[in-house]
Amino acid sequence: MGLFENMAARSCVIFLAMALYYYGVEALQQEQIEGLLKLREVLETPSVTSSWNESTEYCNLPPCTPRLCIICSAPETLTYLRIVGDGKKKLSATFSATELVDTLLAFPELRGLELTNLGMWGMFPSNLAQMSNLQVVNFTGNFFTGEIPKTLKNLTGLRVLAMDNNAISGSLPYFLTTLDTLSLSNNYVTETLNDSVASFTSLRFLYLSNNSVSGAIPTAIASLPNLQVLSLAHNRLTGVIPSMLPLKNLKVLNLGGNSLGPGFPAVGAQLVSLHIGNNRVAGAVPEFLESLVELQVLEVSGNAMTGTPPPFLFSALPKLASLNLARNRFSGVLRPNLTLSKSLAWLDVSGNFFTGPPPAQFLRAGVHFQGNCMDTTKQKQGSVEYCTKGNGNKEAHHRHLMLVIILVATAGGVCVSVAVCALVFLLVRRCGNEKDSVAAPEDHGNFGSFRGIPSELLSNARYLSQSMRLGVLPQAQNRVFALEELKVATNNFSPGSLIGEGRHGKVFKGLLDDKTVVAIKWLNFKAKEDMNEYRTQLEVLSKLRHRHLVSVLGYCSEEVISVVEDEEFKSFRLFIVSDFMAHGDLRSHLSKNVGKEPMVWSQRLAAVIAAGRGVHYLHTGVVPPIFYNNLKITSILLDSNMVAQVTDFGLPIRRVSFSMDVVAAKAKPAGPRLVHEGSLRRRDHRDKQDVYDYGAILLEIVLGRPPTIRNPFPQNRSELERLTKEKGPSMELIDRDIVGTCGAESLATVLEIAGKCMVDDPTRRPSMEDVLWNLQYALQVHSSVNDAVNDEYDLRRDEFQKAPSFNERKNRGFYDNRVADEDWKADPLTDSRDFLR
Numbered sequence: 001m002g003l004f005e006n007m008a009a010r011s012c013v014i015f016l017a018m019a020l021y022y023y024g025v026e027a028l029q030q031e032q033i034e035g036l037l038k039l040r041e042v043l044e045t046p047s048v049t050s051s052w053n054e055s056t057e058y059c060n061l062p063p064c065t066p067r068l069c070i071i072c073s074a075p076e077t078l079t080y081l082r083i084v085g086d087g088k089k090k091l092s093a094t095f096s097a098t099e100l101v102d103t104l105l106a107f108p109e110l111r112g113l114e115l116t117n118l119g120m121w122g123m124f125p126s127n128l129a130q131m132s133n134l135q136v137v138n139f140t141g142n143f144f145t146g147e148i149p150k151t152l153k154n155l156t157g158l159r160v161l162a163m164d165n166n167a168i169s170g171s172l173p174y175f176l177t178t179l180d181t182l183s184l185s186n187n188y189v190t191e192t193l194n195d196s197v198a199s200f201t202s203l204r205f206l207y208l209s210n211n212s213v214s215g216a217i218p219t220a221i222a223s224l225p226n227l228q229v230l231s232l233a234h235n236r237l238t239g240v241i242p243s244m245l246p247l248k249n250l251k252v253l254n255l256g257g258n259s260l261g262p263g264f265p266a267v268g269a270q271l272v273s274l275h276i277g278n279n280r281v282a283g284a285v286p287e288f289l290e291s292l293v294e295l296q297v298l299e300v301s302g303n304a305m306t307g308t309p310p311p312f313l314f315s316a317l318p319k320l321a322s323l324n325l326a327r328n329r330f331s332g333v334l335r336p337n338l339t340l341s342k343s344l345a346w347l348d349v350s351g352n353f354f355t356g357p358p359p360a361q362f363l364r365a366g367v368h369f370q371g372n373c374m375d376t377t378k379q380k381q382g383s384v385e386y387c388t389k390g391n392g393n394k395e396a397h398h399r400h401l402m403l404v405i406i407l408v409a410t411a412g413g414v415c416v417s418v419a420v421c422a423l424v425f426l427l428v429r430r431c432g433n434e435k436d437s438v439a440a441p442e443d444h445g446n447f448g449s450f451r452g453i454p455s456e457l458l459s460n461a462r463y464l465s466q467s468m469r470l471g472v473l474p475q476a477q478n479r480v481f482a483l484e485e486l487k488v489a490t491n492n493f494s495p496g497s498l499i500g501e502g503r504h505g506k507v508f509k510g511l512l513d514d515k516t517v518v519a520i521k522w523l524n525f526k527a528k529e530d531m532n533e534y535r536t537q538l539e540v541l542s543k544l545r546h547r548h549l550v551s552v553l554g555y556c557s558e559e560v561i562s563v564v565e566d567e568e569f570k571s572f573r574l575f576i577v578s579d580f581m582a583h584g585d586l587r588s589h590l591s592k593n594v595g596k597e598p599m600v601w602s603q604r605l606a607a608v609i610a611a612g613r614g615v616h617y618l619h620t621g622v623v624p625p626i627f628y629n630n631l632k633i634t635s636i637l638l639d640s641n642m643v644a645q646v647t648d649f650g651l652p653i654r655r656v657s658f659s660m661d662v663v664a665a666k667a668k669p670a671g672p673r674l675v676h677e678g679s680l681r682r683r684d685h686r687d688k689q690d691v692y693d694y695g696a697i698l699l700e701i702v703l704g705r706p707p708t709i710r711n712p713f714p715q716n717r718s719e720l721e722r723l724t725k726e727k728g729p730s731m732e733l734i735d736r737d738i739v740g741t742c743g744a745e746s747l748a749t750v751l752e753i754a755g756k757c758m759v760d761d762p763t764r765r766p767s768m769e770d771v772l773w774n775l776q777y778a779l780q781v782h783s784s785v786n787d788a789v790n791d792e793y794d795l796r797r798d799e800f801q802k803a804p805s806f807n808e809r810k811n812r813g814f815y816d817n818r819v820a821d822e823d824w825k826a827d828p829l830t831d832s833r834d835f836l837r
């Protein structure tokens, strides 16, 4: 009886608790339901909210997905909200960030707020500080501008602030001392890092890649006891990398694409991923790396490292999956029996000075050693003289100088030490310069340099923080579509759905079941391997999401067997499904001929800057980078908000053979691309074909027509130089539609950088980052001219003469030193008419 009573009492309590719980979670307070519906309206009905209405049981929806999550707690209140949009559309002009927060005030208990990829825009809303319970704020992938407001200091429980892929500027929010995660990649943060970074005492994840942070990394960074991920890649950082040894929890260190060095960073044995590619790190591979038993990714390409890498690097690091030593100054003969550890899926030693036969294991898949001087016919190699003379002599010279320095240093006192420091500085600078001027064998690189990398490594390589892995960011899916689905979407590929036709196939507009409007590109292949190569590539590309890259949503592949005179023929069809871009390609907006109002100068600039950002991301924001993107003005498409996005990137267009019957018969002439492949050389210039092609696009937005041989100007390099350098183009060369809408300095800047992009020698072309820097300057001076003066500031020749020189602008701090005026002088001008094809 006692037992029964006891059980009955417990059941009763459990039932009551459950009833209370379910009562709490099923019935959201009426004003909160209204709040959610109002929020949906403010956000212009994101697709995941389309089924919401008054009677939706918000607290009892299916479990959280990466796109939607509503968590309630008793009594009847919303505590966590995640809404993820489709990506790239800016909300309409009526959107107000302040109104958004006012709506959110209906949820006073809200702890987690994730509104990502929704097209929200405007200044970061400072009234968010009123939501005092917030612990997680994630506004990734919107269009917010301005600084993180100081008012957020009031959010004393804030743990996660994620604002990647916005347009946040200014300085870092050092006042947010409670943060666990600060994620601001792909913004415009400009501040120099300083000792205030030490105030982030709880920080575990710091993501600041792809901003414009300058100066040195402060040693104070090593005082953050909990730091696990430090990502400062692709900024403007200089100087010595401080020791990271005190950071006992550091797992990921990503400093690639800066100007850091010459010392190799000291790191602890717990490190999983080390990325210092494209910096100024010099010297031999340090011995301590052998103790990094957790290391999975080591990326040191594009530095000035010397010596022969020790065997342990290839065989003794038990978890190493990706090792990139490319484009350094490594030399010597690698042991023929060098073993590669089983875990190593990707190895790149290309573009060094190795001689002797390649180790037998180098012949396995996923190993890249081209651009050395190895004794083999496999992968492209240079002559032994090049590697031994070119490099050996420099090394001997280097060693000799080091010896002198050491002798002097031991002999002298303080004054002599100072002199030694100066010598070391000069030596290091000299080595850096030599690195740039080495003539090298050709390397045509490859678009598919990520082949061999396991896909999970690829996504890990983006170093998403834990909070993001837990679903804060929408995980890009690669969908495999059924042909039937695509037929329904395009009304059986009807002529009415056809939106364009390129050299390799037709493009159709389609409407999928879930009402997504898509573009479907139909390609035919002769060989199955070609189609498979394409498909493999698509698997990777469909994981990329950037607001200036057209998202690949998935594909459908088909084998077609036709019988002609009793003989069976196989052909292969691939349908690539991607986001639909409502306003077509950029070229069609440059000329009145196609019936659209031609874009004014600021719109043209905005479009090329946006597209350039997409290309810059491909070069620097993915691991490994994606080069040779077949850039052309018709690959720059404009979405419904006229935001430019690049399409057709990263595909093996030039290598595969397309099926003749369907495609080639209808193929258009090659189009006005300006491809100059002959002079592509090895080492650090795989990005420079894209830069060249991008230069041609810049030229077209100025001329208003494709700069081809068919057009009267420019037809050769000296004419191009006159147009882009002498600041005195005659009026009739410039597109009439922009005369009167563009400032002289702005135009001169664009022409000048276009010319630099198109110099013959790829080593002299600027990086995409430098190009963007210049274009942003061009936009800035254009806007200020428009604001301050008026539209009278047009293209009169005398004003051209008044435009400041490149050096003047550089001295005003607008340029990266790497793009110097000397580039023009050193450019071997060719007068060959075929440079424009």
Ligand SMILES: Nc1ncnc2c1ncn2[C@@H]1O[C@H](COP(=O)(O)OP(=O)(O)OP(=O)(O)O)[C@@H](O)[C@H]1O
Pocket: 499, 500, 501, 502, 503, 504, 505, 506, 507, 519, 521, 550, 578, 579, 580, 581, 582, 584, 585, 634, 635, 637, 647, 648, 670, 671
């Ligand atoms: N995602 C898209 N959304 C809207 N229109 C598109 C999309 N992709 C392509 N188009 C349209 O289809 C046209 C043909 O595209 P396609 O990529 O086949 O060839 P192209 O870029 O013009 O030339 P090429 O054959 O040299 O690549 C484009 O010019 C564009 O107007």
